[in-house]
Amino acid sequence: MSTTRRGRRPGSPDTRAAILAEARTLFASAGYAGTSVRAVAAAAGVDAALVHHYFGTKDDLFLAALQAPIDPRQVFAPVAEGGIDGAGERLLRTFLSVWDDETTRLPLLTMVRSVFDPERQPLVRDGYMRVVLGPIGTALGVEDVELRMSLVGSQLMGIVLARYVVQVEPLASASHDQLVAAYAPTLQRYLDGVLG
Amino acid sequence: MSTTRRGRRPGSPDTRAAILAEARTLFASAGYAGTSVRAVAAAAGVDAALVHHYFGTKDDLFLAALQAPIDPRQVFAPVAEGGIDGAGERLLRTFLSVWDDETTRLPLLTMVRSVFDPERQPLVRDGYMRVVLGPIGTALGVEDVELRMSLVGSQLMGIVLARYVVQVEPLASASHDQLVAAYAPTLQRYLDGVLG
């Protein structure tokens, strides 16, 4: 906006929403440290001061961007209702559907990349492993629930990295059925199979 | 060093090695972006200009820190020599021994955290998946080698995140035998088992 003057723009542009959407995209692709407030502002077509006006500090913006449009615990609830048989497949299909939907994927990507950020790492351990996966295992009546759900979580995280982050072929372009065929037996064994 | 003067220090302090060691530690724990040249210098007890003197740019320092003391391909070679039977377990034990040795773990951690860095992501795809895992699959005569080795890679990456990065219990403190009992059957099925 090289000809921009001070003052309010005409009409009702929802610049706040534009800022939030761009923040979600940039935090997901470049992480917290790799995303500057100015970059978010530029992508939204506003001045950086407006970002602070609406969201406060960069930390506050980050937290706002992390708010998923839906509660993951609700999404995964059906997995637990079907009982332990076939739970591996149901869990995986639900997981894939969440990750293949861009609306939910961006905040999730942001959270996952936080595993390497000492200040934000609790997001993954407490948010994903404890709040999302833990209750599923408990509801399914999984034995040795902490061990088994952490095995499950390790494979799911591996899938995220391979398919969604590094985009290794042929995993990146595999269909849900193909992934289920390969991974569901693994998840099922981790849930109720023989662990040696 | 509040009383430091200009000029060479007496004796033969190996400041270059000190800088490199600190760089390895910091890049592994804070990543490229989260590690400043001044932080490395401070940790090594020298002035930041000395880092540039010895290593050039920050990028050059990063590459130097990435040089593992040993070639991972040599470490994993025995896995391929024993044939496909039991390869899952041999691969996992070798993998764990490399990761549980701090000398090799730091550069590996640095590389793994690069999955989220667009500029350095090829390190994982090309370095780990293609150069290390790929040849193992080929040497073992694995069918559908690209698919199967990417499945293997996805679980190994998940183990890295869960055990070494997020340090989820009980995986973080599990013995190698416990991990083998849980994961080796998964890796073996990915190598030569039924994938559906």
Place this chain on the structure above:
DNA sequence: GCGACAATTCATCACGTGGTGAATAATCTC
């Protein structure tokens, strides 16, 4: 139409970053 309020940009700040060059001290070679 006027005043209050909200939205928006411009101008600025303190600080940290990667990096450069000159001054200084120690070691080595002749």
Place this chain on the structure above:
DNA sequence: GAGATTATTCACCACGTGATGAATTGTCGC
């Protein structure tokens, strides 16, 4: 012992960062 070379710090640079406050513009209610 002198000069060359190497190691080391100090001083400085340009730039980008998160953030603040004042000036300006548009909308709404009376």
